[in-house]
Every structure is written in structure tokens, then in C-alpha cells.
Amino acid sequence: MSLLGDRQQLAYIAAQAADARVNVELETEGMTLNIGPQHPATHGTLRIIARLDGEQVLWADPSCGYMHRGYEKLTEVRSYPQVTALVNRIDWLGSFANEVPFILAAEKLMGVEAPSRAQHIRTILFELSRIANVTLFLGDLGVQLGAVTPVFFAFRDREYVLNLIEGATGGRFHPNFDRIGGLKDDLPAGFIDETRIVMKKLRGFCDQIEDLLFGNEIFQSRTRGIGVIPKDVALQYGLSGANLRASGVDWDLRRDQKLPLAYDKVDFKVITHPDGDSFARCWVRLQEVREATRIVDQLLDTIPAGPIMAKVPKIIKVPEGEAWVSTENPLGEMGYYVVSQGDMGPFRVKIRSASFNNISITPWLLKGVYVPDIITILASLYFILGDIDR
Amino acid sequence: MSSTTDAPTETPRDDVRDAEIARVCAALGSSVVDSLVKPNDDMWIRVTADAWRSTAETLKSLGYTYFGFISAIDWLPSPYGRGEDDPTAPPVERSSVIKQGYAGGDTRFQVIARLVQPFTTLGINIKVDVDDSLMAVDSWSQVFAGANWHERETHEMFGIGFNGHPDLRNMYLPTDFEGFPLRKDFPLLARMVKPWPGIVDVEPLPGDDSEEEGDAS
Numbered sequence: 001m002s003l004l005g006d007r008q009q010l011a012y013i014a015a016q017a018a019d020a021r022v023n024v025e026l027e028t029e030g031m032t033l034n035i036g037p038q039h040p041a042t043h044g045t046l047r048i049i050a051r052l053d054g055e056q057v058l059w060a061d062p063s064c065g066y067m068h069r070g071y072e073k074l075t076e077v078r079s080y081p082q083v084t085a086l087v088n089r090i091d092w093l094g095s096f097a098n099e100v101p102f103i104l105a106a107e108k109l110m111g112v113e114a115p116s117r118a119q120h121i122r123t124i125l126f127e128l129s130r131i132a133n134v135t136l137f138l139g140d141l142g143v144q145l146g147a148v149t150p151v152f153f154a155f156r157d158r159e160y161v162l163n164l165i166e167g168a169t170g171g172r173f174h175p176n177f178d179r180i181g182g183l184k185d186d187l188p189a190g191f192i193d194e195t196r197i198v199m200k201k202l203r204g205f206c207d208q209i210e211d212l213l214f215g216n217e218i219f220q221s222r223t224r225g226i227g228v229i230p231k232d233v234a235l236q237y238g239l240s241g242a243n244l245r246a247s248g249v250d251w252d253l254r255r256d257q258k259l260p261l262a263y264d265k266v267d268f269k270v271i272t273h274p275d276g277d278s279f280a281r282c283w284v285r286l287q288e289v290r291e292a293t294r295i296v297d298q299l300l301d302t303i304p305a306g307p308i309m310a311k312v313p314k315i316i317k318v319p320e321g322e323a324w325v326s327t328e329n330p331l332g333e334m335g336y337y338v339v340s341q342g343d344m345g346p347f348r349v350k351i352r353s354a355s356f357n358n359i360s361i362t363p364w365l366l367k368g369v370y371v372p373d374i375i376t377i378l379a380s381l382y383f384i385l386g387d388i389d390r
Numbered sequence: 391m392s393s394t395t396d397a398p399t400e401t402p403r404d405d406v407r408d409a410e411i412a413r414v415c416a417a418l419g420s421s422v423v424d425s426l427v428k429p430n431d432d433m434w435i436r437v438t439a440d441a442w443r444s445t446a447e448t449l450k451s452l453g454y455t456y457f458g459f460i461s462a463i464d465w466l467p468s469p470y471g472r473g474e475d476d477p478t479a480p481p482v483e484r485s486s487v488i489k490q491g492y493a494g495g496d497t498r499f500q501v502i503a504r505l506v507q508p509f510t511t512l513g514i515n516i517k518v519d520v521d522d523s524l525m526a527v528d529s530w531s532q533v534f535a536g537a538n539w540h541e542r543e544t545h546e547m548f549g550i551g552f553n554g555h556p557d558l559r560n561m562y563l564p565t566d567f568e569g570f571p572l573r574k575d576f577p578l579l580a581r582m583v584k585p586w587p588g589i590v591d592v593e594p595l596p597g598d599d600s601e602e603e604g605d606a607s
Contacts, residue, residue, distance in 0.1 A: 065562030072547075073571055077472045077578055108431070235508060237536035238457035249508060256511045258430075322492050324432055324504065324515065337502070337515075339463060341489055345472055350502070352459040360539040389562060 060366035067389040075349040088174040091387040094133035094330040096125045099178040105325040105338040109318045117306045118182035123262040127292045132161040133330035144379040157205040160198040182309035199293040223279035227377035238357035241332025245272045246280035253328035266298040278380035355387035404429035424493040436493040436517040443528040458504030460540035462548040468574040526551030547572035
């Protein structure tokens with residue numbers, strides 16, 4: 001899968017994007033192109049205003065806010081247990097993963113640690129929401145490049161994962177299942193066997209997508225060498241998740257950070273790719289779904305017995321303090337900076353969502369690219385509107 | 391997980407972070423006003439407003455190349471509480487005494503940023519006081535390109551300016567929006583017109599009279 005032969009070409013395109021060198025000899029009359037807010041390629045309502053010179057983008061300006069719901073303000077009038085219902089809706093494809101860092105931050109402030117069984121099940125559900133989220137990305141990717149078939153496979157196979165999440169939590173999209181000190185419920189009977197079957201199916205799905213899409217010549221020619229993000233640029237924009245690892249940064253918060261989750265009990269690979277182009281980002285995500293199914297499989301083997309809830313008071317008051325917790329969510333690093341003043345609700349919550357940083361690179365990245373590549377690049381950066389606007 | 395409450399008998403130590411904060415403070419010199427290390431958790435420093443930009447540059451050269459976020463905190467207690475007052479009842483008097491957070495502070499507004507060393511994953515939270523009359527600090531967008539959007543967001547939500555920022559347009563709100571929504575004295579209008587039904591959430595369950603009040607505090 002390595003593309004070392006194309007290195008020089010990639011470096012050229014990166015340099016071209018970096019200094020926005022557009023073709024001055026063939027200068028044509030400029031044109032402003034408005035993409036969105038309602039556009040199939042924007043996963044919601046992101047609007048992009050692009051100034052074109054012929055087929056090349058002179059500058060592009062993403063305009064957010066069509067889905068701003070003011071969660072940071074709303075958290076200040078909610079109690080801690082109520083906040084999870086809100087933050088569920090930030091990245092709505094991987095909802096459970098949004099709850100976990102907030103709950104961990106509250107637990108950190110309270111000095112509570114969930115029992116190991118709860119941590120374990122949390123991690124399973126976390127990875128399941130990653131699979132559900134990224135599966136849809138893999139299908140959607142095809143649609144944006146004109147291949148309609150993968151999306152049907154994606155919706156079919158995501159449904160299996162959503163059924164598992166629904167079986168365990170009661171909610172297909174918005175579980176609201178994580179509690180301070182543990183989880184709301186234990187796993188239902190038959191969950192483990194069912195999950196094993198689904199994980200096998202999902203690995204089959206990955207093989208299928210790899211065959212259908214990643215081996216496709218049109219897909220490769222539209223993604224390879226397009227939208228190259230060098231390592232240092234990725235870091236200073238705060239890119240995270242697969243976008244960062246596709247630029248060759250070997251950094252995964254699941255592995256590199258000590259959190260009360262069960263990742264230290266499993267053996268998994270952190271997938272990186274040296275190229276930093278659209279293809280690399282898509283490829284890293286595909287491999288991460290495979291890796292996530294392996295993580296879930298290993299965790300299913302080792303679920304410890306015991307309670308699923310630590311002893312916490314019925315009315316939760318969090319002591320004064322400040323805490324930052326971030327986890328490796330399906331879209332990247334999702335973190336909460338929680339300020340508590342000893343009240344029943346947080347004093348201030350800064351929600352650092354992955355897509356906001358990931359998409360803030362687009363004005364830089366879209367300079368000098370061709371119009372059809374805007375769609376490819378946006379698709380490969382993979383954002384959820386709720387995660388940008390919060 | 392902070393072990394302060396788990397093991398009260400022995401003082402937890404964190405040599406890595408202690409050494410790191412010493413290194414950071416030595417490099418920043420007199421611009422550090424205050425610093426704090428929570429063992430096995432996180433680091434905080436507070437710098438002077440004059441040194442805000444140079445702090446970013448210094449930390450970047452010290453290996454903090456990953457940009458986390460920039461935001462602000464309004465330390466004024468909300469005059470509306472948690473918005474659970476009955477709108478028909480007379481307004482409740484609330485204290486407006488400011489309780490500062492980690493690494494202290496002298497002003498109502500503080501800008502907070504987070505940078506991370508990508509390969510050791512040591513993170514540092516940097517705070518700076520925002521002078522009430524100036525309501526502005528220097529921009530980081532020339533040091534960390536990702537700061538651009540974060541500063542735009544902070545500007546529209548808190549009304550804090552960033553000197554040297556290329557384009558402080560609104561990110562989310564309409565251009566003619568008045569007020570700064572994340573300031574504590576900006577009312578949450580939905581709560582002003584109708585009592586919040588979620589208050590019943592904390593009613594005790596039937597048949598459960600074990601503990602009325604939590605013992606967490």
C-alpha cells in the first residue's frame with residue numbers, strides 16, 4: 001500500500017498548495033462558487049465559498065454556524081448527569097464516544113473511578129460507536145466520488161452495529177448510557193455472542209470496501225496526491241485522529257494516554273500512513289475499523305466480573321477544580337475542559353471537538369486545488385457538522 | 391485519574407511533570423505568574439498578558455507543537471444562577487464574588503489555551519488574564535495556524551479581541567448579533583420565559599430514603 005514512488009509528485013503538490021501558487025499564465029475571469037449550505041457533500045449544512053480561477057480555487061472560506069446549538073452555554077444550566085444527553089448530539093454518528101470524555105472529566109474531579117467491568121464495557125461501546133461511525137464514512141466516501149454501491153453495504157452493515165448498541169443501551173443513535181461512576185446497565189444476555197458474529201461481518205465489510213473502492217482505479221486517481229497535509233502543518237492546526245495519523249504522526253490517545261478505560265488490556269496497532277493525502281486518510285480509517293473489530297473481540301474475551309457502578313451519591317455535586325480529558329473519538333481528539341465550582345452543574349465546559357480543528361485547515365488546504373477535488377478533500381477530512389458547530 | 395482522594399496518606403508525586411514545569415518556567419522566565427502541577431493529571435501556568443504571544447513561541451520551541459484549543463473563561467458567577475428561577479417570582483440576589491480557578495487570576499475574563507507535546511503527550515494549559523479595559527490579548531494565529539478559528543470563536547462568544555488576528559469575523563452568529571453569548575451575564579432566554587422542567591430530575595425515587603444529600607463535597 002505504500003506509495004513511495006509517488007513521493008516527488010506529492011511533495012510538489014504540497015508545495016503548490018502551501019504557497020497557493022495558481023496558474024497566472026492562464027488567468028481567466030474569476031468566479032465565486034457557493035457550495036452549500038445544503039449540499040450532499042457537506043454532511044449537513046456547511047457552506048463553502050470558493051473563489052475560482054478557471055478550475056482552480058484561489059481561496060475557499062468555509063462558513064459554519066448553520067447548526068450552532070450553543071452546547072457550551074447549555075451545559076452551564078444543566079446538572080452533570082444531564083450534560084451527557086446534550087453532548088450525545090455533538091458527533092451524532094458515534095454518540096457514545098462523546099459521553100465518555102465528559103464523564104471521565106467529572107469522575108476525575110470527583111476522585112471516583114468506575115469499576116473495571118464498567119470501564120471494560122465502556123471501551124467496548126466506545127469502539128462499537130467508532131465502527132458505526134467510520135463504517136458510514138467508508139460508504140459515504142464512495143457516494144461523494146460517484147460510486148453508489150458502497151453506501152448500501154455501509155448502511156446494511158452499520159445497522160448490525162447499531163442493533164448491538166441499541167440492545168445494550170436502548171438507544172440506536174443517542175444512548176445516553178454513561179454515568180458518573182459507571183454505566184446505567186449491564187450488558188444484555190447474548191450480547192457477547194452476537195457481537196462476535198457482527199465483528200466478523202464487519203471485517204467482511206472492510207474487505208469488500210477495500211476491493212470495491214480502494215482498489216478502484218478512479219478512486220485512486222481522484223484521491224492519491226490530492227489534499228496533501230504535511231506533518232508539521234497537521235500538528236499546528238491541531239488535526240487529530242486519522243487525519244493526523246495519515247500525515248505520518250504516530251499518535252493515538254488510546255495507546256499514548258493513561259485513562260480509566262480498558263485499552264491497556266488489549267493489543268492493537270496504531271495505523272499510520274506516510275503520504276498525508278486524501279487516499280491515506282481514507283485508508284487509515286478503513287484499517288482502523290478492522291483494528292477496532294479486533295479490539296472489541298479481545299475485550300469480549302476478558303470482560304471482568306463485578307459491579308458496573310461505583311458508589312456515588314444520589315445527588316452529584318462535583319468538588320471545585322478544573323479537569324481536561326480527551327479521548328480518541330471516531331473523528332479525532334475530543335476533549336472537555338470542565339471547570340467546577342462545587343455546584344451540581346459545571347461552571348464552564350469548553351468542548352474541544354475534533355471536526356472543528358480538522359476543518360479549520362480547509363482554507364489552507366483548498367488553495368490551488370481543482371473544483372472536483374474540493375469534494376474529495378472534504379470527504380476525506382471527514383467531519384460531522386454537529387461536531388464543528390456544537 | 392488524580393490520586394489525591396484515593397490515597398490521602400501519601401502525597402502523590404509526579405516527577406515527569408514537575409521536571410517539565412520547571413523546564414517551562416525556566417524558559418519563560420519572569421512572564422510566568424503562577425504555575426500548578428496536579429500529579430499524574432495535568433499542568434497549568436499563568437503568564438502575563440504582555441508575554442502571551444512569546445509564550446506560544448517559546449512553548450512551540452520547547453516541543454509543544456500540537457495545538458489543542460483556545461477559549462476563555464468568564465469567572466463572574468452567573469446572575470441568573472442555573473436558570474431555574476420561576477420567572478414570575480421576584481429576582482433572587484446572588485453573590486458576584488469571583489472564585490478563581492487553578493493558577494489564580496486577577497480579572498473576570500481569562501483566556502485559556504492548551505498545547506501538547508505530541509510524542510510524550512504531556513499537555514499544558516496556559517492561562518492569561520484579560521484586562522477589563524482593554525478586553526484584548528495578542529493573537530496566536532501567526533504561531534499556531536489552528537488558533538485562527540479558535541480566536542474567532544472566542545471573540546464572538548466572549549467579546550475578547552485578539553491583536554494581530556487577520557480576520558475576526560463571526561464564526562457562528564449573524565454579523566449583526568448583539569451581545570456575547572458565553573458571558574455569564576448574557577441570559578439564556580429559553581430559561582427566562584419558562585421554568586425549566588428538568589428540576590424534577592433530582593427528586594428522590596419512591597421507596598428510596600437512603601441518602602438525601604451527597605457526601606461528595
